[in-house]
């Protein structure tokens with residue numbers, strides 16, 4: 001059906017959120033998960049607590065290049081009256097179990113090497129007569145200048161994390177430092193929330209791919225990759241991308257394939273009042289599950305939402321700025337929730353560096369470029385074809401429906417792109 005009621009941004013946002021609520025709930029319940037190797041885990045959301053299978057450190061080892069000793073053997077040592085110990089062993093950081101340290105002896109030990117049984121402290125080489133291993137050949141005896149307490153410079157097994165402790169809690173958005181912790185526990189792969197699968201369909205017979213040669217009347221498809229990467233940045237997986245012309249039968253076939261492969265179908269173009277509105281024609285027929293409406297905002301006014309073959313579908317307008325603004329306003333946050341990602345507040349205030357005029361009754365989302373002094377310039381105009389100007393923007397300047405004029409210096413709300 002083709003209802004023309006104009007609804008507010010908030011109402012449409014609520015309807016999109018409701019449409020995607022089952023996906024969000026499935027993510028919350030961790031219904032679909034993947035196991036990914038650490039090298040592929042950046043930005044993924046941990047599904048379940050990751051419990052340390054082994055302790056870290058894995059074994060008791062030295063924190064310094066120096067000498068493993070019994071603290072009792074170096075009590076009272078000083079440069080004037082050093083504790084002289086026979087060097088009984090050499091322990092590099094290498095595979096193997098070092099021999100037990102006999103009382104009254106020391107073992108040359110390197111950082112990370114296992115501290116031998118019988119030793120309870122490490123004396124850094126700087127605190128011995130040698131001063132440095134680099135400068136001196138191995139000797140039979142060491143003169144220790146500084147006393148050490150039991151435990152000094154010894155890294156105990158499990159002092160960082162014990163086996164069985166939670167290493168990373170459920171919901172962690174995996175960053176390199178989390179992956180370091182997992183790897184240190186010998187974990188090679190982690191369970192993560194599965195990404196919502198999204199199909200991205202560009203419509204319009206005039207479209208050719210970037211890199212192709214446009215004929216007369218043709219334009220480059222500025223939406224497929226831009227919406228696809230927006231989906232990926234929000235935690236989604238683009239499982240199908242297609243450029244569809246204006247042929248309804250062909251579009252219906254692609255839609256069916258997309259609905260079968262994806263959790264969400266996203267289209268751009270073909271939703272306004274023209275003669276070849278393939279999205280509206282195919283999805284807006286009587287009995288179809290998609291509602292088309294006009295949202296009281298600019299750009300991004302013409303919107304549709306519903307289901308196709310049981311799969312949620314959102315139809316964005318085709319103008320490239322409209323498509324990006326639609327994503328930012330309606331889909332980014334619900335998709336992030338469906339990917340298990342935590343909420344991020346992208347709305348902040350800024351001071352206008354340019355005056356703004358806006359039509360009454362229409363919420364406008366102008367493109368803005370933030371400046372280091374906290375002000376924001378309006379870049380490009382209101383036109384939703386100004387995609388190159390949008391590339392200079394980092395925020396949307398949110399002009400409420402009842403504002404018709406803003407002076408330079410007005411404090412306004414902006415939304416990060």
Ligand SMILES: Nc1nc2c(c(=O)[nH]1)N[C@H]1C(S)=C(S)[C@@H](COP(=O)(O)OP(=O)(O)OC[C@H]3O[C@@H](n4cnc5c(N)ncnc54)[C@H](O)[C@@H]3O)O[C@H]1N2
Nearest residue numbers: 202204220221222223269270271272273301317318319322
């Ligand atoms: N009589 C009316 N005409 C229009 C209305 C209206 O209410 N009455 N609304 C205007 C608004 S607002 C918008 S937004 C657009 C929406 O148009 P569609 O979503 O139907 O998109 P198309 O007609 O297919 O294309 C519009 C425009 O955008 C270009 N386009 C489309 N897809 C892409 C793409 N993937 N890459 C680059 N450019 C694309 C297309 O060539 C057109 O120039 O309708 C207004 N018209």
Ligand code: MOO
Nearest residue numbers: 299300301322384
């Ligand atoms: O709503 Mo259209 O997106 O103004 O340009």
